Amino acid sequence: MVDMVSKGYWAILPFSSLKHMPHLKLSPSGVVPQRTRRPRPIMDYSFTGVNAASLALSPSTAMQFGQTLPRLLQRIAYAPRHHGPPLLMKLDLSDGYYRVRLSPEAALELAVVLPGPKPSTPVIGIPLCLPMGWRHSPPFFCAFTETAADIANTSITTPVALPPHPLEYSSQAHDVPRTQSFTPSAVHPPTAISDPSPLAFVDIYIDDFIGLAQPSEAPRTLRAMLHAIDSIFRGYPLPRDPPSRKQVISASKLSAGDGAWSTQKVILGWLLDTAAGTLSLPQHKEERLLDLLRSFQPLKRTSRKRWYGLLGELRHMSVALPGARFLFSILQSLLVDQPSSKRLRLPPLVHAALQDWQHLADSITSNPLPIASLVPQAPSYMGAVDASGYGQPQLAPAMLNHGHFTIIQNQQIPQPRLPPVTGGNRGL
Secondary structure (H helix, E strand, O other): HHHHHHHHOEEEEEEEOOOOOOOOOOEEEEEEEOOOOOOEEEOOOOOHHHHHHHHOOOOOOHHHHHHHHHHHHHHHHOOOHHHHOEEEEEEOOOOOOOEEEEEEHHHOOOOOEEEOOOOOEEEEEEEEEEEOOOOHHHHHHHHHHHHHHHHHHHHHHHOOHHHHHHOHHHOOOOOOOOOOOOOOOOOOOOOOOOOOOOOEEEEEEOOEEEEOOOOHHHHHHHHHHHHHHHHOOOOHHHHOOOOOEEEEEEEEHHHHHOOOOOOEEEEEEEEEEOOOOOOEEOHHHHHHHOOOOOOOOOOOOHHHHHHHHHHHHHHHHHOOOOHHHOOHHHHHHHHHHHHOEEEEEEOOOHHHHHHHHHEEEHHHHHHOOHHHHHHOOOOOOOOOOOOOOOOHHHHOOOHHHOOOOOOOOOOOOOOOOOOEEEEEEEOO
């Protein structure tokens, strides 16, 4: 908290100087552990009902990150082969939520209690920016980051040249995997009218900007991303800023090589290999998932909280496993059949379902999943059938003449072109 105060993100005042404020509400604070960084503070705004009482004025439609991975996989699967394997990179924002300021009234509504120098003198932390834990922080923040991604995609498609950015050279000074050739099955086969232009695309997952481009367009895509982020968030400190204020793009992630273009990159918790055209779990997630599934084998009962954690891990894995989303019925039934139990009983049928998930986890860790298998190809033939299910060969010419059916004969249906990135919508 002292670190965030020094950067101008929070203010700390004694309770005695704030208790007369009409908008003041006090919530408890907590900490969420992180795997590769220091623990992250989070505020419990459900404790005092602030989350429930907040009006839904935030732009909820700005949160488009739910389909980020499918959008990326689709573009990889349809990438034109003659331009080489697509390259991936990502830029992480430093202190993301804290880049968006709050009004004074909202800051008092989102205050938290902190331990003071003595038990009798509590102090109050007041957020000056969007805090972690408030239900409307994500949509307000995504309105900024989604706009930056749209600006970047617009810059890529316009012929106006952008000036060099100070970070574009240092971000590439890393030794990362970069294969020069495709595996033949990495992408869908091209058709006669496929878009031959090289791939260049920017997507966003909350505060992670993800670049996807083939080699010829990679420099232009990176430059567009950097300038777009600076156009929304002030990139460099001003003289009036405290010395501890960081650049908006995380320097620690750049030093780790996240911003370097590569054919192998961990994106949204998955290891993508665009040259081989495969998707797999990183090693630490493989071990974590397998250990989690094995830990339930000897159990006859488990806590509701732990069961929620298991379901969350399996939901993440099911995104890239065909058919896995239909295997949750038995697991979810525990929450329906035992609605008031703090300790859930695990019957043999549930253990059998967990054994199926164990096989799925083993297969994805030992055999990376082809990306092309997750993205359907365009149909090569389109026609209509009647209610009985008979297709075109059984239809009489007289039926066609009377307009009961529409048949497209001997016509190749092209691969669907990807939609233009306009209007803040990067949907499939």
